[in-house]
Structures are given as C-alpha cells and as structure tokens.
Amino acid sequence: xxxxxxxxxxxxxxxxxxxxxxxxxxxxxxxxxxxxxxxxxxxxxxxxxxxxxxxxxxxxxxxxxxxxxxxxxxxxxxxxxxxxxxxxxxxxxxxxxxxxxxxxxxxxxxxxxxxxxxxxxxxxxxxxxxxxxxxxxxxxxxxxxxxxxxxxxxxxxxxxxxxxxxxxxxxxxxxxxxxxxxxxxxxxxxxxxxxxxxxxxxxxxxxxxxxxxxxxxxxxxxxxxxxxxxxxxxxxxxxxxxxxxxxxxxxxxxxxxxxxxx
Numbered sequence: 001x002x003x004x005x006x007x008x009x010x011x012x013x014x015x016x017x018x019x020x021x022x023x024x025x026x027x028x029x030x031x032x033x034x035x036x037x038x039x040x041x042x043x044x045x046x047x048x049x050x051x052x053x054x055x056x057x058x059x060x061x062x063x064x065x066x067x068x069x070x071x072x073x074x075x076x077x078x079x080x081x082x083x084x085x086x087x088x089x090x091x092x093x094x095x096x097x098x099x100x101x102x103x104x105x106x107x108x109x110x111x112x113x114x115x116x117x118x119x120x121x122x123x124x125x126x127x128x129x130x131x132x133x134x135x136x137x138x139x140x141x142x143x144x145x146x147x148x149x150x151x152x153x154x155x156x157x158x159x160x161x162x163x164x165x166x167x168x169x170x171x172x173x174x175x176x177x178x179x180x181x182x183x184x185x186x187x188x189x190x191x192x193x194x195x196x197x198x199x200x201x202x203x204x205x206x207x208x209x210x211x212x213x214x215x216x217x218x219x220x221x222x223x224x225x226x227x228x229x230x231x232x233x234x235x236x237x238x239x240x241x242x243x244x245x246x247x248x249x250x251x252x253x254x255x256x257x258x259x260x261x262x
Contacts, residue, residue: 001085001146003241004029009078011065011125012091014040016203017153020230021088021237026053028238031081035063035074035125036091056081065091065121068128075128083136086241087129089152092118092171094205096164111167118171122152126182126193134189147190149241152178154197154250160259172197176250183248192247194240199254201228222256 008025012018013034022032026049034042042060049058059081061074078084095114099106133148154175161169175195183193200206200217206227218227236253240246 001149001241001244002029003086003238006030006085006241007033007078007081007083008086008088008241009033009035009074009084009125009129010088010090011035011063011071011074011121012089012153014042014045014060016090016205017198017201017230017233018088018090019045020234021090022049022058024231024234024238025086026057030086031057031059033059033061033074033078033081035061035065035071035077037064038062063091065089065125066116068124071121071124072128074125075132078129079132079136084129084132085148087125087133087148087150088237089122089125089150091121091125092153092205094168096168097166098164099166106166114167115171115174118168119174122175123178126150126152126178130182130186130189130191133191134186145190146192146244148192150182150186150191150193151237151240152193152195154195156197156199156252156254156257156259158197158250159252160257162259163262179250180248187247192240192244194246194248195250196233196236196240197250197252197254198228198233199252199257199259201230201233203230217257217259220257220260221254224255226255228253228255 014036036042046058046060061077063070063074155172157169158172158176179195
C-alpha cells in the first residue's frame with residue numbers, strides 16, 4: 001500500500017528508530033500516532049509536527065506497552081484519525097547481565113522486564129492492532145487490497161547475542177519467531193507481517209552504552225563502516241509498507257556485521 005493517506009501507529013515513536021519512522025511516514029503523506037511513555041517528548045513532537053504538516057496529522061497516545069488498556073487506547077487514537085493501516089512496533093529496552101555474575105545468578109526481575117516489554121509488549125500491540133485492522137476491512141486505491149501492514153523490531157542480537165545479552169537476545173529472538181506464524185495467521189485478513197533486525201544504530205539507547213562498546217561494534221561492521229542511522233531504518237519501514245510481496249520475513253539491517261561474543 002502507498003504510504004500517502006495512511007495512518008501509522010508507532011510504539012516507541014518519540015525517540016530513536018520510532019521517531020525517525022514517524023518523521024518518514026509523515027513526509028510520505030501518512031498520519032501518525034506516537035505511542036510512548038507519558039514522560040516522553042511525544043506530546044511536544046505531535047504539536048510540532050502538526051504545525052509543520054497540517055492539523056491533526058500527528059497525535060500522542062501515552063502508552064506503556066505492558067499495559068493492555070493503554071495499548072488499546074493508542075489503537076483507538078489511530079482509528080480516530082480514520083483507520084489504522086500500519087503498526088510499527090519499536091518500543092523496547094536493553095538491560096544486560098551475565099547468567100552467573102559477581103552478584104550471583106541472573107536477576108529474574110531483569111529477565112521479566114526485558115521480555116515483558118520487548119516481546120510481550122510487541123505481541124500486545126500486534127494483536128490489538130491486527131484485530132482492529134481486520135474489522136475495518138480493506139481499503140486501497142492502488143490495486144492491492146490490504147487491511148494493514150505490521151512491522152516489528154527485532155535485533156541482530158536475536159542471532160548473534162553477546163555476553164550479558166541473554167534476556168535481550170531471547171526477547172528479540174521471540175520477535176523473530178513470531179513473524180512467520182503471525183503472517184500465516186493474519187493472511188486470511190489480508191494483513192502482512194514483517195520484522196527488521198537492526199544492528200546498533202545511533203539512538204538514545206545506543207548512547208547509553210560505553211564508548212568502547214560502540215567503537216567495538218562499529219569496528220565489526222563491514223560496510224558501511226559505521227553504526228546505523230535511524231533514517232535508514234525508517235526508509236526500510238516505508239519500503240515494506242509499499243512493497244506487497246514483503247511478508248513473513250525478518251530483514252537484517254546491519255552492514256554485514258556479525259557480532260563477536262563481547
């Protein structure tokens with residue numbers, strides 16, 4: 001489906017990959033709902049984008065993806081703009097710990113938080129958005145009848161998890177594992193499902209890492225020899241939305257990096 005005239009719901013849309021995606025979709029003619037934490041700059045961004053692109057092109061929905069009611073409210077906000085066409089699930093966190101560390105075994109509260117946000121939070125957004133897309137019916141002016149497109153965010157850590165990334169890698173591996181069964185499940189509703197597995201990109205999440213870790217990952221990236229840029233992720237999202245043959249697959253967006261153990 002063409003991005004023009006669509007409505008996209010973007011979890012984690014107030015920063016990093018999500019923010020870049022919102023900006024890209026707005027520029028392509030979509031309306032966007034930013035679903036992000038209440039303390040995020042989402043409201044200010046929506047106000048600024050409406051001033052730039054026109055009234056009611058952007059809305060902020062305060063959303064913790066571990067809260068089903070808040071995710072449903074974000075879906076409702078997208079429907080209020082006309083219909084929900086695209087979901088991009090970018091909300092996520094990184095917390096690291098060794099399975100056996102100096103303080104003992106892996107803290108289960110860390111495991112639960114990472115999996116709850118990155119995997120269960122993603123699935124919550126997908127299930128509620130897909131239900132809304134299915135009940136809307138198809139609407140297309142470009143010859144491809146589609147009820148919606150879903151793009152989830154995995155990570156190269158799903159395949160190349162490093163020391164200390166057990167929880168993060170498992171959560172992102174779970175996202176990869178969701179792609180094909182979701183695509184098969186939702187094909188009857190004419191909804192496509194894809195995932196992007198980015199390497200380390202220059203986002204606020206990356207900036208929290210030590211400089212030596214950033215330098216190491218940059219060194220391992222073959223070409224281009226640098227970290228990713230959020231706008232490159234956003235460009236791939238738009239292409240997925242507009243290419244109807246992309247379905248049921250995870251695309252690595254990583255400059256051919258294969259992460260070392262540490």
